[in-house]
Amino acid sequence: MSLLRGVKALISHSGSSETPNARHPRFKTAKTETDLFPATQPEIDGDECLHDCTSCTTHYPARFSIDTGDRLYGHVKGWNTHLVVGTGKTDWVRDVTDEKGSVMQAVGKAGLDRRNGKLMLSASNLPPNHSHGHAGYDDDGVEPGTSDCLLLPAWVVVERVAPSKVEGLLREVVETSVTNTTPLSTRTVVVNGHGHGHGNGNGNGNPHGPTGQTGEKVQNPTDQTGEKVQNSTNQTGEKVQNDHNAASNGGDGTPTPDVSTLQIHDRNKQQDQDQDQDQDRTDSLEPRTLPPSVSSSFKIRPIPHDYLILMCSHKTRDARCGQSAPLLRKEFERILRPLGLYRDMHDDRPGGVGIYFINHVGGHKYSANVMIYRREGHKRDNSDEDIDGAPLAKEAVQLIWLARVRPEDCENIVRYTVLQGKVVKPQRQLRGGFDREKGLTSW
Numbered sequence: 001m002s003l004l005r006g007v008k009a010l011i012s013h014s015g016s017s018e019t020p021n022a023r024h025p026r027f028k029t030a031k032t033e034t035d036l037f038p039a040t041q042p043e044i045d046g047d048e049c050l051h052d053c054t055s056c057t058t059h060y061p062a063r064f065s066i067d068t069g070d071r072l073y074g075h076v077k078g079w080n081t082h083l084v085v086g087t088g089k090t091d092w093v094r095d096v097t098d099e100k101g102s103v104m105q106a107v108g109k110a111g112l113d114r115r116n117g118k119l120m121l122s123a124s125n126l127p128p129n130h131s132h133g134h135a136g137y138d139d140d141g142v143e144p145g146t147s148d149c150l151l152l153p154a155w156v157v158v159e160r161v162a163p164s165k166v167e168g169l170l171r172e173v174v175e176t177s178v179t180n181t182t183p184l185s186t187r188t189v190v191v192n193g194h195g196h197g198h199g200n201g202n203g204n205g206n207p208h209g210p211t212g213q214t215g216e217k218v219q220n221p222t223d224q225t226g227e228k229v230q231n232s233t234n235q236t237g238e239k240v241q242n243d244h245n246a247a248s249n250g251g252d253g254t255p256t257p258d259v260s261t262l263q264i265h266d267r268n269k270q271q272d273q274d275q276d277q278d279q280d281r282t283d284s285l286e287p288r289t290l291p292p293s294v295s296s297s298f299k300i301r302p303i304p305h306d307y308l309i310l311m312c313s314h315k316t317r318d319a320r321c322g323q324s325a326p327l328l329r330k331e332f333e334r335i336l337r338p339l340g341l342y343r344d345m346h347d348d349r350p351g352g353v354g355i356y357f358i359n360h361v362g363g364h365k366y367s368a369n370v371m372i373y374r375r376e377g378h379k380r381d382n383s384d385e386d387i388d389g390a391p392l393a394k395e396a397v398q399l400i401w402l403a404r405v406r407p408e409d410c411e412n413i414v415r416y417t418v419l420q421g422k423v424v425k426p427q428r429q430l431r432g433g434f435d436r437e438k439g440l441t442s443w
Contacts, residue, residue, distance in 0.1 A: 027181045030440045033073045033426035036433060037400060040412075040422050049416060049424055052408035058331045059407060064320060067365040068428075072403055076362075076432035078443035080117025080179040083107065084150040084310070085161075086126030090357045091315045091322065096123040101145040106166035115175045122310070122358040126150065126345055129160060150303060152373055153396030153436070154178050159299040168297055178395055180434045181441065302394060305343055305354035307418050308373040313357035318364035324405075325357050328368055331410040353418060363431065366403035372418055374398040399433040401442075 030036035040049035085096075085103045093099055097108025104123050112119045128147040143162040149169075150157055154177040161169050309332065315322025336342035336353055343352040361369050373396045400417055409424070416422040423430050432442030 026183050027434075027439045027441055030442060031074075033423065033430045036435060036440050036442055037398075037421060037423045037426070037430065039426045040416050040424050045416065045422070049412060052406075053411040056331060056408045056411070058327050058334075060327065061323060064323065064367075066320070066367050066404060068404065070366070071427075072363075072366060072429070072431045073426075074432070074442060076401060076442055078118065078180075078441060079120040080181065081114070081154075081174055081177060082120040082122065082150075082152040083174065084122045084124045084126065084152070084356065084358060086128045086148040086150075087123050088125060088127050089123070090125045090313045090325070092123050092359050094316055096121070096359050099123070101163060103145060103147045103149065103161055103163050103166055106145075106163040107170070110167055110170055114170060116177070116179050117181075119170075119174060122361070124150075124310070124359075125313070125357040150308075151177060152308075153180055153182075153399070155303050155373075155375065155395045156300050157303055159301065161298070165297055173298055173300070180399065180436065182436060183439055184397060184436045303354070304348050304350045306351050306375055307353045308371075308396075309353060309355045309418070310358045310371040310373070311355070312359065312361050312364070312367070312369045314360045317360040318367065320367040321360075321364060321369075324368035327407055328370070328405065328410060329355055329357075331407040332414065335411050335414050353414075363403055366431070368403070368405045369431070370402045370405045370413070372398075372400045372402070372413075374400065374418070374421060395436075397437050398435050401431040401433045402429045403431050404429050 033039070042050050085107075087099075087102070087104075096102070096104040099105055102123075104121060107119070107121050112121060126148060129142075142160070143164060145163045146160050148157055148159050149161050151174065156177075158169065158173055311325045311328055312321045313325035332353075332355055333342050333344075341352045343349065343354045345354075345356060347354075358371075361371070363369060375395065375397060398421055400421070400423065402413070402417070402423075405413065409429075412424045416424055434441040
């Protein structure tokens, strides 16, 4: 059944069994899979959630064998920020911090324990210089190993990071960014498929500013997007929210998102209508240099996508990951492309789902590992207004880490997990994650 048909979802907070998170007392540890993320329910989500894809023509090799007996949930070690380094490769040496002359090696030497918590480090197939002609770039005097990096949950690209500048990157950008346990306000407005939490005036939900020390808004790399992005987002939000107003309501009176409204992402159908708006958003993605008081070395721009899918392709660590990642990408592309949501590593169009390969994340015997970062929160308000006057959040709100993913799972992962934040097979596939809006982690 097409994803563009009316698939109704009721996203609600159910009673959960939670324990305080010792390191981050404002967050709690969700004891079970469904305490953290809601599971699909056929009476709400339709019978599609009960069935794997029947039209899938992509399959794993016959001898693709994984562990199916262990319980996955609750065994992931927590982290606070995630740096994804562009290398242009899909396989690496066993430990990426041993890649000579690389940003990963420099980060490994500097250490992963930072002032704002543990840093997860990933190498990726993102091109090392993913500049697409942005101003200020040339090929003269570029240090070998220089790479573009994604920083999460801040949802930014840090451009052209040289290995010799990594100490500055960690000190000036990573340590001043929001983390997986930076709280969001509980009031959220859904705009163009992603909910934006209303913070405390600094855009990241942190009342103390990004460092908790100075309160200078400019130190938050997520704030370098500029006023132009916020204005264009509000314009998009007004259009999409009108569509949501027409959707039917759930049993608790909360308007339920309708997948059919995602047709707005289909540029083929709305090219003329969206051309000017997309141009505004693209212009706003030009790199921004941090203020001189913070850094004169790094250019930062927002990640243009609404969702990110990261898949392990580290063949050197486990052959199964080298097999599964390209097959899953092929299937995700088949599903996302008709929706106008597919974005490969060379596609900087605003919106959509960015798909990247990364190195070892642990648990290869549970292949395939798929990490889904979402900017969308739970739908709490039906207005397209910025109610409390705070800037709209432009950061990852959720991370849903799945394992044992097969090609036949991809359709429902897109339909329910990527687009709605629900898990189809929580006991079988959910390893962990976080929800900054609900103040929950799996660790």
